[in-house]
Amino acid sequence: MWAWARHIETELEVNELIELCSRLLEINLVDNMDSWEWIGAENKVFSVGAVKNLLNKSGQQGGDQQTPFDECKWILNKINIFMWRAAANKIATVEALRIRHIEVQEDSCAFCNDGIDSVAHIFSSCYAASVVWNQISSWCKVQNLFFFGFEDISMIHEFVGFSGAKKEAFKGIVRIAAWCLWKARNKARFEQKEIRIGEIVNKVKALGFLWFKYRSRFGNIVWDDWCKFVIMQVRCFLGPSI
Ligand SMILES: [Zn+2]
Structure with a gap:
């Protein structure tokens, strides 16, 4: 239930409302206690290896070089x-x-x-x-x-x-x-x-x-x-x- 002080009017407001609703739909509330989890690994477990994998992965995806560089051995x-x-x-x-x-x-x-x-x-x-x-x-x-x-x-x-x-x-x-x-x-x-x-x-x-x-x-x-x-x-x- 919304308690509007006034009706939404502009296109910007409508878009913001749609975005808000779609974000709320992604939220699933449960009765468990809150806890921290590491989102960098699929099993949500933090480890140095998981950080290394994450860095390697983001280096490949966000890096400038998409493919491994093919070296030429006889040139300098x-x-x-x-x-x-x-x-x-x-x-x-x-x-x-x-x-x-x-x-x-x-x-x-x-x-x-x-x-x-x-x-x-x-x-x-x-x-x-x-x-x-x-x-x-x-x-x-x-x-x-x-x-x-x-x-x-x-x-x-x-x-x-x-x-x-x-x-x-x-x-x-x-x-x-x-x-x-x-x-x-x-x-x-x-x-x-x-x-x-x-x-x-x-x-x-x-x-x-x-x-x-x-x-x-x-x-x-x-x-x-x-x-x-x-x-x-x-x-x-x-x-x-x-
Ligand atoms: Zn030129």
Whole structure:
């Protein structure tokens, strides 16, 4: 029974009443004594393990990374970390700084001056990125690369039809390219260095060759083959020379 001082009138009041009623419907009153219970575990029992499980669960659900990060072993670890951070929007773009209430005067992309300086723009929609991806795709002989989000960059090696050594090489190349784009963005933004797409792609090729040759199991690769993206499956076994 309600004892209204006046009738409810506005839409807001009606909505509030509906919400109140639906909340009351969820309440089930019983005669037992009140007690505390831990709602973080299904059995309502508090334990350190239950807290750990809860934290792990909320980390997975609320975290920025929905899938476990797929590391590439032959590139430098700092590039893997960069990939993880960029996918989680944790690199210092103007957009990410603004989310953290840090105001930046110049907010447009240092490459094209058109889009906003954000992960989505720098690595996907900017013309500089699209030219870099275009050149990488013709080097590696895959269909033109288009990315709708940064996660696509981390996963593209799964969808181009490569396997074995080629897949491993391509996975690293794409990541080195993203990292080189970021380095070029920093130079353009903070040192006013003009962007040269050719230089970025050459750097990707050179660094990629160096690391693939000396940090992967495929040390028999030669520069000419690398430039044609001819990656043989033969492994190089290092051992004492006879
Ligand atoms: Zn741009």
